Amino acid sequence: xRPNESSAHPWMANSxxxxxxxxxxxxxxxxxxxxFQQIPAGHRLKTPLKLxxxxxxxxxxxxxxxxTLARNGTCEQYLNFLGAGCWxxxxxxxxxxxxxxxxxxxxxxxxxxxxxxRNQAWFEYASQMGELLNMEVVQLPVYSWGCAxxxxxxxxxxxxxxxxxxxxxxxxxxxxxxxxxxxxxxEMARHIDIVQIAHDKKTGGLDLRDLRAKISPKTAAVYFExxxxxxxxxxxxxxxxxxxxxxxxxxxxxxxPISLGVLQPPADYGADIAVGPTQPLGVHMNCGGxxxxxxxxxxxxxxxxxxxxxLVSITGTAQPGEYGFSxxxxxxxxYGMREEGRDWTGNSVYLWAxxxxxxxxxxxxxxxxxxxxxxxxxxxYAAKAIGRIxxxxxxxxxxxxxxxxVGFDGTGKTVARINKALLRRxxxxxxxxxxxxxxxxxxxxxxVTEIHTKDDIDRLVxxxxxxVGT
Amino acid sequence: xxxxxxxxxxxxxVWDEPIVMELGHPGRRGQxxxxxxxxxxxxxxxxxxxxxxGMARRAAPRLPELSEPEVQRHYLHLSQETLxxxxxxxxxxxxxxxxxxxxxxVAARPELAEIHPHQPEExxxxxxxxxxxxxxxxxxxxxxDQFVFQAGGGADAAYTHCCVTRAYHQARGQLQQRxxxxxxxxxxxxxxxTAAAAGFKVITLQxxxxxxxxxxALKAAVSKRTAALLINNPDDMGxxxxxIKEWVRIVHEAGGLCFYDHANFNGVMGxxxxxxxxFDACMYMLHKTFGAPKGGGGPAVGAYGCSKALAPFLPxxxxxxxxxxYRLDFDRPQSxxxxxxxxxxxxxxxxxxxxxxxxxxxxxxxxxxxxxLANNYMDKKLGEIRGLTRSNPNAGKWxxxxxxxxxxxxxxxxxxxxxxxxxRMADFxxxxxxxxHEPWVVPEPFTPEAGEMxxxxxxxxxxxxxxxxxxxxxxxxxxxxxxxHAQAIHQIKGAPLEDPEQWAMTWRAHLRKRGNGAxxx
Numbered sequence: 001x002r003p004n005e006s007s008a009h010p011w012m013a014n015s016x017x018x019x020x021x022x023x024x025x026x027x028x029x030x031x032x033x034x035x036f037q038q039i040p041a042g043h044r045l046k047t048p049l050k051l052x053x054x055x056x057x058x059x060x061x062x063x064x065x066x067x068t069l070a071r072n073g074t075c076e077q078y079l080n081f082l083g084a085g086c087w088x089x090x091x092x093x094x095x096x097x098x099x100x101x102x103x104x105x106x107x108x109x110x111x112x113x114x115x116x117x118r119n120q121a122w123f124e125y126a127s128q129m130g131e132l133l134n135m136e137v138v139q140l141p142v143y144s145w146g147c148a149x150x151x152x153x154x155x156x157x158x159x160x161x162x163x164x165x166x167x168x169x170x171x172x173x174x175x176x177x178x179x180x181x182x183x184x185x186x187e188m189a190r191h192i193d194i195v196q197i198a199h200d201k202k203t204g205g206l207d208l209r210d211l212r213a214k215i216s217p218k219t220a221a222v223y224f225e226x227x228x229x230x231x232x233x234x235x236x237x238x239x240x241x242x243x244x245x246x247x248x249x250x251x252x253x254x255x256x257p258i259s260l261g262v263l264q265p266p267a268d269y270g271a272d273i274a275v276g277p278t279q280p281l282g283v284h285m286n287c288g289g290x291x292x293x294x295x296x297x298x299x300x301x302x303x304x305x306x307x308x309x310x311l312v313s314i315t316g317t318a319q320p321g322e323y324g325f326s327x328x329x330x331x332x333x334x335y336g337m338r339e340e341g342r343d344w345t346g347n348s349v350y351l352w353a354x355x356x357x358x359x360x361x362x363x364x365x366x367x368x369x370x371x372x373x374x375x376x377x378x379x380x381y382a383a384k385a386i387g388r389i390x391x392x393x394x395x396x397x398x399x400x401x402x403x404x405x406v407g408f409d410g411t412g413k414t415v416a417r418i419n420k421a422l423l424r425r426x427x428x429x430x431x432x433x434x435x436x437x438x439x440x441x442x443x444x445x446x447x448v449t450e451i452h453t454k455d456d457i458d459r460l461v462x463x464x465x466x467x468v469g470t
Numbered sequence: 471x472x473x474x475x476x477x478x479x480x481x482x483x484v485w486d487e488p489i490v491m492e493l494g495h496p497g498r499r500g501q502x503x504x505x506x507x508x509x510x511x512x513x514x515x516x517x518x519x520x521x522x523x524g525m526a527r528r529a530a531p532r533l534p535e536l537s538e539p540e541v542q543r544h545y546l547h548l549s550q551e552t553l554x555x556x557x558x559x560x561x562x563x564x565x566x567x568x569x570x571x572x573x574x575x576v577a578a579r580p581e582l583a584e585i586h587p588h589q590p591e592e593x594x595x596x597x598x599x600x601x602x603x604x605x606x607x608x609x610x611x612x613x614x615d616q617f618v619f620q621a622g623g624g625a626d627a628a629y630t631h632c633c634v635t636r637a638y639h640q641a642r643g644q645l646q647q648r649x650x651x652x653x654x655x656x657x658x659x660x661x662x663x664t665a666a667a668a669g670f671k672v673i674t675l676q677x678x679x680x681x682x683x684x685x686x687a688l689k690a691a692v693s694k695r696t697a698a699l700l701i702n703n704p705d706d707m708g709x710x711x712x713x714i715k716e717w718v719r720i721v722h723e724a725g726g727l728c729f730y731d732h733a734n735f736n737g738v739m740g741x742x743x744x745x746x747x748x749f750d751a752c753m754y755m756l757h758k759t760f761g762a763p764k765g766g767g768g769p770a771v772g773a774y775g776c777s778k779a780l781a782p783f784l785p786x787x788x789x790x791x792x793x794x795x796y797r798l799d800f801d802r803p804q805s806x807x808x809x810x811x812x813x814x815x816x817x818x819x820x821x822x823x824x825x826x827x828x829x830x831x832x833x834x835x836x837x838x839x840x841x842x843l844a845n846n847y848m849d850k851k852l853g854e855i856r857g858l859t860r861s862n863p864n865a866g867k868w869x870x871x872x873x874x875x876x877x878x879x880x881x882x883x884x885x886x887x888x889x890x891x892x893x894r895m896a897d898f899x900x901x902x903x904x905x906x907h908e909p910w911v912v913p914e915p916f917t918p919e920a921g922e923m924x925x926x927x928x929x930x931x932x933x934x935x936x937x938x939x940x941x942x943x944x945x946x947x948x949x950x951x952x953x954x955h956a957q958a959i960h961q962i963k964g965a966p967l968e969d970p971e972q973w974a975m976t977w978r979a980h981l982r983k984r985g986n987g988a989x990x991x
Contacts, residue, residue, distance in 0.1 A: 009833055011568045011761075013925030014840050023847040023926060032839045035846055035868045036741065038710040043747060049740050051607055054830025058572050061828050065573075065820070068600055069581035073593030076580045082588045085811050092501055094538060098545040099765075100574065103554030107901065108564045108764045110553055113957040114482070114896035117551030118766055123975075124490045130976030131531040137975045140767075143622035144811045154667075177808035181633050187645040188636075188669025203522075226525075235522035262517065264527050286577075287597055288587035288812025289769065289819075299979050301970045310767075313973040314489075314980050317960040318952070323489065324962035328973045334625070334663030336908055339672040344663035346625030347757065349815075351765030354545075361490050361541045362500035365530035370503040373517035377506035380514040399522045423590055431588050454507045 009056060075285065075428065079456055083403050083447025084229070084431040085145070085172055086288050087280055089258060089371075090451055095282040095358045099351055112326040118354070119325035122312045125353040128360035129294055132260040132368070133274050134267040136299035140310040141278050141292040141349050141356075146175040148275035148293030149254060150182025151343055153221055155273065155306040156250035157192055158342075162220035164193040166249075168206055171196075172229040173436050192220065204232035204396040206240060215247050221273075225254035226263070230445060231379075231403030232396055233263060241270025257281055257294070259401050261368025262376065273297045282359030283352050292349035292356075304329060308343040310350075371450050375402045379448040382457045386446070389465055395440055402449055406430060409441040411468040419444070421467040427460060477931075477938060480557070480899035481956040483550040490544055491977040494535040501538070532978075551958035554766075557899035558928045562872040562917030563658075563706050564904065565736045565755075566924075569763035570828065573821040582820060587812045591797050597816060598796030602789045604823040611834075612732075612752050613745025614775035619756075619814030620785050624733055625660035627753035627772025628700060630785065630809050631729045632668035634751065634776065635698045637783035637806040638727060648697040648725070654683050656707070659907055661700040661731060670697060677911060681709040681862040685716050692724035702731040704738065706906070706917055707861050708845065708869030718748035727751065727780070735759045736921060737842050737871030740835035744775075751776035761825030762818040769815040771822070785809045837922040841871040844920035844929060849873050851933045852918075857883055857940050861912045871919060874906065878913030886943035886950045888914040893961065894942070894953035898935045 009015045014023075020032065029035055055061040080088050099105065104118060112119060126138035142148050153165045165183065167176070176194075183192035198210040206224055215222065222244040226234035234240070241251040252273045253266035258280040266274040278292035279285070297303040304311070313328035334341035363371065383404045387394040391410030408418055419429040430444030437443070448457065506517070518526060536544070559566045577583065581596060591598070605617045621627040632651065639645040651665035654675040662672045673691050675683035682705065699721045704710040711717070718728045730744040730752035736759050744752035756762045756771040764770070776784065786805045787798035798813075829837060846868050852858055857880030860873060881887045892902035906915035920929055943950050952961065966972035974980035 009829070009836065011570070011828070012833075012837060012840060012922045013928070014844060014922065015836055019926050020840070020843060023843050027846050027850045029846070029868070032843050035842045037868060038704070038712065038866060038870065039738070039742065040712050043712075043715065043742050045740070045742060046746050049610060049831040049835065051610055051831040051834070052603070052827060054833055055827045056830070056833070058570075058828075061824060062572050062576065064827065065576045065600075065824055066579070066581075069576065069579065069596040069820075071596035071599065072581045072585055073589065074580040074584045075586055075589075076584050078589075078593070080586060082586045084588060086586055086588075088584075088586070090503075092538075094500075094542045094545075096578065097542065098549065100578075101546070101549040101554075103549040103552040103556060105574070105763045105765055106569045107552075107555040107559060107766055108561050108566070109766070109902075109904075110559075111893050111896055111902045111954070112962045113893065113954045113959055114553040114902055115766075116482075116958040117487070117548035118554065120487065120489065120551070121545065121548045123977075126975050127489070127491055127977035128533055130978050131533050134531075135976075136979040136982070139975075143626060143768075146808065146811050147622075172811075174808055174811050178810060181807055181809060182667075184669040185636055185640060185645060187640065188649070190669055233522050233525050235525055237525075260527065260531065262521065262527055264525050265531075268528070284583040285586050286583055287585045287594075287816040289814060289816035291811055292769075299975070304970070304973075311973075311975045313967050313975050314977075315966045315972075316963045318963075319960040322486075322959050324959050326962055326964070326967055328967040328975065334659050338659045338674075338908070339662040339666035341659070341663050343667045344625050344629065344660050346660050347623035347755075347764070347768040347770035349622065349765075349769045350767035351763075351769060354766075357490070358541060358545050361534055361536055361544070362538065364494070364498070364500060364533045364535040366497075366499060366535070367501045367503065368531060368533070370505075374503050374506055376517040376520045377510050377514055380520050381506075381510040384513055398520075419590070423593075428586065428589055428593075450503055454510055 078426050078428050079459060080428045081430050081446045082428050084445050085174060086285050086291060087447060087449060088285060088451055089280050089449050091282050091284055092362050094362060095355050098358045099355045104351060104354055112324055119312055121354045121357050123314055123325050125357040126312060128357060129296060132257055132265060133296050134265045135274060135296040137304055138294060138296040139307050140312065141294050141353050142309055143293060143348055144291045145277040145293045146178030148295050149223060150179050151308050152252045152273045152275050152295055153192060154182060154343055156221035156252065158306055159250060159302060160220055160248060162218055163191065164195060164218045165220055166195050166197050166214055166222045168199060168224050168228060169196040170199045170204060170228055170230050203235060203399055204230055205234045205236055208236060208239060211243065215243060217247060219247055219249040221250040221252050223252040227256055227259060227401035230405050231400035233399050233401055237269035259372055262372030278352060278356050281356040283355050292352045305332060306342055309345040374450045378452055379404065382448045385457060385461045386464060389468060391468055395443060403445055403447045405440055405443050406446055407441055407443040413468060415442050415444045418467055422463055425463045427463055477898055477934060482553060482958045484958050485547040485551055487547045487551060489977060490534050493544065496535055498535040498537050500536050500541045553896055553901055555901055558924060558932050559901035560903060560918040560920055560932055562904045562919035563733065565758040565919060565921055567761045567921060568923045569761060570824065573824040577817040577820060582817055595796055598789050600820050600823050602791050602796055604819055605789065607826045608754060608773055608775055611739065612775050613743035614752060615778040616781040616784060616788060617773050617775040618784050618788055619771050619773055619819050620809045621772035621774055622810050622815065623768055623770040624753060624755040624772045625664060626809060627774045628660050628731060629664035629668060630774045631751055632664050633806040633809060634780055634783045635727055636668060637804060638780060639697055641804055648695055650695045651698050651700060652691050652696060653700045656705045657700060657702050658731060658733060665700060681707055681865050682711040685713050685720060688717055688720050692720055696721065696724045696726035698727040698729055700729045700731060702733055704734050704870040706872060706874055708873040709862060709865050710870055715747055737838055739838045741838055750780055756818055756822035760822035762821040769818055771815050771818045787813065840922040841920060845869055845871050845873060848918060848920055848929055855937050855940055872917055874912060874915055874917050876912040876915055880940060880943055881914045884943040884947045886947050888916050890950050890953060891939050894939050894950045895935055897954045897956040900932060900935050
């Protein structure tokens with residue numbers, strides 16, 4: 001071997017024999033193995049590590065990854081109408097550039113001064129969410145919408161000492177499953193009962209008679225969504241919040257932030273705590289790995305003291321007139337108080353908070369208005385056209401945002417069969433609801449957003465007509 | 471950084487960047503959307519009329535109005551006002567690594583960025599192959615039988631374990647009885663916190679002479695109420711608990727489950743397997759040990775693996791391979807249910823898979839070798855600096871991949887504590903270190919972790935920075951206490967952050983409260 005030849009690994013600067021020797025010499029050890037003397041021999045590997053062949057060459061590694069992933073079909077190749085908690089929206093190129101910046105992408109924490117720009121970006125996430133929501137406190141996002149609901153329900157339960165939450169019956173079963181874990185099994189001392197409220201058969205909103213029958217002084221919180229899982233805008237938000245208040249319960253509302261340029265923010269109809277997804281604001285679908293959840297409330301100390309995660313506050317510095325930012329009320333988190341803290345916190349999706357901040361700055365008030373209008377128009381255009389196909393029915397033909405339920409019972413075909421036929425035509429059909437909500441029969445949840453064109457929708461309608469044979 | 475022990479001149483970018491809410495001009499646009507096509511409008515009418523009565527937004531949100539390049543420039547400035555590992559970051563407990571750009575490039579491709587988890591399985595074979603392939607890699611590293619990636623971080627994986635523990639004992643009709651989880655004061659706070667959030671009573675073992683609790687203390691803590699043990703090893707002091715097999719035996723004998731929090735895996739990867747030590751489950755942080763980026767706190771992944779016996783209780787779905795094809799198994803009747811929607815932060819799993827493939831068995835072994843060697847090298851050099859003392863001086867000569875140090879002596883001598891030293895470090899282009907989780911078990915702690923990425927020259931530079939700051943503390947303590955001096959901003963005021971009259975988590979709250987004397991503006 002020539003002196004400058006080595007088998008060094010490109011990601012390990014010290015993977016050179018002479019450097020290791022120099023370090024061993026410096027510390028006075030004979031071998032690296034000697035340094036592991038703390039681990040008893042009987043604890044070491046029983047059989048040597050066997051892993052797939054090392055791909056040290058970047059060219060080789062890239063080839064392997066790309067060729068493996070090429071077996072996926074993408075929502076760019078296929079015309080996609082899937083939503084249901086992970087939605088295809090436009091991601092502006094500037095968002096991708098900013099979240100790809102190494103200063104944001106790779107580090108963990110520094111000090112409020114060395115992390116100043118990042119902390120400001122986080123504050124701008126919260127500030128802009130606060131404008132969309134008309135609320136003054138916004139926490140850095142938690143893992144997902146479902147997790148945000150879970151934490152919000154536990155906040156409510158701690159606030160009023162009650163152990164029951166009312167939720168809609170038309171809720172994403174996936175989200176509900178997450179909430180169930182947060183509410184703990186019945187065996188646990190602080191278990192929170194989940195009671196489901198029937199839906200209004202005409203509007204898809206809450207059935208107020210059922211709500212009235214079930215709400216009581218035991219109710220910690222009433223949770224509802226607008227738009228909800230099946231796309232429906234709740235038209236009775238103010239009445240629900242009023243009813244909750246009169247029973248001493250908190251009102252928690254889930255809302256898709258991309259709808260808030262055109263729809264009323266939850267605070268305006270009485271929400272105490274708002275929650276929802278952050279992925280629509282500039283985060284790619286990432287196979288479901290783009291989700292995040294926001295939590296927001298009024299700036300009242302009793303609420304602030306119940307947040308589980310990171311609140312970034314503006315403050316001053318030693319220099320008059322200069323802004324600084326840092327964590328507020330951090331002692332109440334699990335970092336400060338371990339099991340006495342509010343639930344728990346840790347890594348979440350804070351890089352996506354920066355994506356959200358950039359997205360909101362790019363859109364501004366007019367952008368949110370435009371994107372909301374476009375989604376509403378196109379989704380309704382799609383629902384109307386699909387609803388005219390013989391044997392096809394739109395479960396709730398009015399009052400939705402970007403998603404709607406298409407029933408295929410009249411066609412005599414299952415959703416599974418229809419989606420298979422759509423796939424052959426290069427289309428991902430809506431999410432099959434037939435097992436989740438058998439009451440809607442053979443039905444699917446379709447999602448239409450600003451990324452679709454009229455031609456896309458017409459193509460879907462033509463394909464459906466062909467498949468159902470009209 | 472440099473090969474010589476001369477410290478570089480450094481100053482952070484100062485842009486005096488206004489808050490985005492203060493920027494812009496009415497009517498300016500950063501993104502526009504197409505108007506609905508005439509045929510669409512003709513069919514459905516005006517968008518406004520499609521909203522149920524009373525549910526339309528009345529006043530537009532007061533968001534900034536900026537052109538696209540203004541937005542780009544603003545956030546570029548903010549990135550430049552973030553040190554963000556552009557120098558050296560030896561942030562202990564977090565295992566700072568190189569985050570390969572090739573993985574970022576691959577993750578940005580539509581084959582990953584633009585796929586939906588509900589797509590038909592035949593269009594997801596590539597991503598499922600990677601998830602399954604990585605599952606197999608982690609099985610080999612841990613000896614466990616099945617991994618899932620749903621947890622959105624290490625704490626969420628600890629929570630996953632608490633949920634799996636509930637489901638396991640529930641299935642045996644013992645959940646009501648087994649309502650206690652045992653951990654140690656040195657374990658990460660998330661272990662105690664997630665146990666409590668899952669509804670368990672937490673028993674925290676205290677440290678003893680050797681730096682960890684004794685088997686006798688554990689024996690006294692277990693009972694028929696024990697549901698599980700949540701423990702890390704080695705700890706953040708760099709001490710490996712040699713009794714750990716005995717611990718597992720004690721807990722199993724009492725009927726509890728044992729969870730290995732492998733946050734500190736970097737020093738033992740390729741050296742031991744959690745399952746071979748007897749553990750029922752373990753957790754790896756892919757954004758730490760496995761080279762996926764940290765993103766300043768996620769998107770992250772706590773990869774959770776367990777034994778065959780616990781696998782039925784895992785959150786669904788799991789990826790299975792059958793007849794050369796991959797599919798998602800949702801049909802798991804004993805599952806604890808979902809921890810988080812969908813299957814986890816899939817791009818991060820891909821990046822961790824890429825890291826493991828690029829390293830291979832030999833690279834992983836070498837990385838733990840280098841991490842432990844580099845930490846002991848740092849121990850030697852740091853030990854030569856006045857005012858610094860190593861925790862647990864009697865714990866033996868060699869430590870694992872990190873060591874807890876104390877500046878208690880420096881504080882006594884000079885009044886300069888660990889927070890002040892951390893603030894000052896940034897002035898040399900070095901990210902402030904990690905001090906310690908609460909509670910501090912040594913006074914004025916700090917915890918460097920060298921890892922395998924940084925060169926010997928980098929480590930020497932980092933040590934030289936500490937030496938310089940210590941020297942300053944003895945000669946001119948004010949220089950350190952008033953630090954930083956070369957950052958985007960000056961030392962922040964802490965008091966407003968804890969005062970309800972002054973704190974402001976949004977711009978609108980700030981505008982309402984700014985008369986109260988809080989922030990700069």
